Amino acid sequence: MTPLPYYLVLSSLLFIIGLAGAITRRNAIIVLIGIELMLNAANLNFIAFWRHGVSGQGNAGLMFALFSIAIAAAEVAVGLALIIAIYRHRKTLDLNRVNSLKG
Amino acid sequence: MTISFIILAILVLAGAALAMSLRNLVHCALCLVLSFTGLAGLFLQLQAQFVGFAQILVYGGAVSILVVFAILLTRSGDTQESAEINRDWVIGCWIAAIVFSTLAMALLSSAFFKEPQAVPGQADARAMGHELMTRYVLPLEAVALLLTAALIGAALIAMPELRKPQGHAPDKEVA
Numbered sequence: 001m002t003p004l005p006y007y008l009v010l011s012s013l014l015f016i017i018g019l020a021g022a023i024t025r026r027n028a029i030i031v032l033i034g035i036e037l038m039l040n041a042a043n044l045n046f047i048a049f050w051r052h053g054v055s056g057q058g059n060a061g062l063m064f065a066l067f068s069i070a071i072a073a074a075e076v077a078v079g080l081a082l083i084i085a086i087y088r089h090r091k092t093l094d095l096n097r098v099n100s101l102k103g
Numbered sequence: 104m105t106i107s108f109i110i111l112a113i114l115v116l117a118g119a120a121l122a123m124s125l126r127n128l129v130h131c132a133l134c135l136v137l138s139f140t141g142l143a144g145l146f147l148q149l150q151a152q153f154v155g156f157a158q159i160l161v162y163g164g165a166v167s168i169l170v171v172f173a174i175l176l177t178r179s180g181d182t183q184e185s186a187e188i189n190r191d192w193v194i195g196c197w198i199a200a201i202v203f204s205t206l207a208m209a210l211l212s213s214a215f216f217k218e219p220q221a222v223p224g225q226a227d228a229r230a231m232g233h234e235l236m237t238r239y240v241l242p243l244e245a246v247a248l249l250l251t252a253a254l255i256g257a258a259l260i261a262m263p264e265l266r267k268p269q270g271h272a273p274d275k276e277v278a
Contacts, residue, residue, distance in 0.1 A: 002108045002148075005210065010112050010145075012206040014119055016199040021123030024195035029128060029173055033135055036166065037119050040142055043158075051149040059226045063239050065154050066231075069161050070246045074253035076166050080173040081257035087177040088263070 007048035015041035028086070028093045032079050039072050107148060114141035128174045136167045153228045 018037030025031055043065045050061025087093055118138030122131045139162035146155035226234075235243050 002105055006108065006112075007145075007149075008210050009207070010115070012203060012210070013116055015206070016203045017116065017119045017123055019202060020195045020199035023198060024191050025123065026191075027128065029170065029177070030123070030131060033122060033131065033170065036135075036162075037122070037138070040139065040162070043154075044142060044145060047146055047149050047151045047154060051151065059231065059234055062151055062154060062226055062231065063234065063242075065151070066157065067242060067246055069154070069157055070250060073161050073165060074250050076169055077257040078253050078260070080169050081261035083173055084176055084261045093177055 001051075004048055004052040007044060011041040011044040011048070014038075014044065026094050026096055028083050028095055028098070029080075031095065032076065032083070036072065036076065039068065043068055108145075111141050111144045111148065114138070115145065129171070132167055132170045132174060135170065136163055139163050139167065150225065153226075153231050 015038050018034040018041065020034075021037070022031050022034030025034065046061045046065040046068070050059065050065075083093065086098060090098060092098065115138050118134045118136075118141060121134035122138060125131050125134065140159065143155045143158040143163065146158055
């Protein structure tokens with residue numbers, strides 16, 4: 001079994017890739033993808049901790065990952081709907097130009 | 104560290120890095136599928152079968168299809184971002200490096216490196232289903248409610264704006 005620290009390093013690398021993308025990219029869809037990558041890194045941590053028995057007895061880590069996947073799906077649906085609404089309103093997805101709440 | 108872990112880790116990291124750096128958004132979405140599928144492989148390697156297959160279904164299937172739909176509906180695939188490395192990139196990479204060094208420091212100073220834990224977790228789909236129906240039944244219902252509300256809300260937001268009924272804005276005429 002691969003030791004726990006390898007998984008933790010992998011998930012932190014995945015997290016910072018998502019973070020760097022969410023900070024630097026200007027397209028709203030790519031920013032949303034970066035946030036998804038960060039959520040997935042957290043999921044990997046949950047499951048790695050669960051598998052290596054750090055959380056004690058029970059399957060709390062597994063359940064947390066499962067609920068996190070479900071909530072991330074809802075988040076993506078709402079986020080992409082918002083992105084489509086913004087595009088319909090402003091004809092652009094460049095976050096540097098979408099900078100006011102008043103349409 | 105096994106060979107399969109190395110292969111899956113390279114798959115996940117390369118997919119994520121390409122998804123964050125490519126210019127064509129459709130290519131980004133395809134690399135994203137690669138990364139999510141590699142993560143599902145990692146989950147399977149960690150003996151979390153149900154979550155692994157749920158990852159393939161939800162992320163590899165539904166989320167990527169949604170992302171592709173959004174890219175095509177907003178015609179982001181046609182327009183390319185400018186390719187030059189500007190100040191934003193430098194700042195973003197600095198922030199990422201600082202966050203990573205913080206995480207690595209916390210990791211190195213933790214106890215996980217020194218003593219391996221004894222009891223590995225084990226759960227098949229049957230045990231998980233049983234637990235979802237007994238101990239976690241309230242969170243399950245809450246997530247069901249949340250998903251329903253979120254999907255209805257998403258459909259409402261993405262719908263074209265309805266026309267306002269005629270004769271409903273008398274304020275302008277008065278003014």
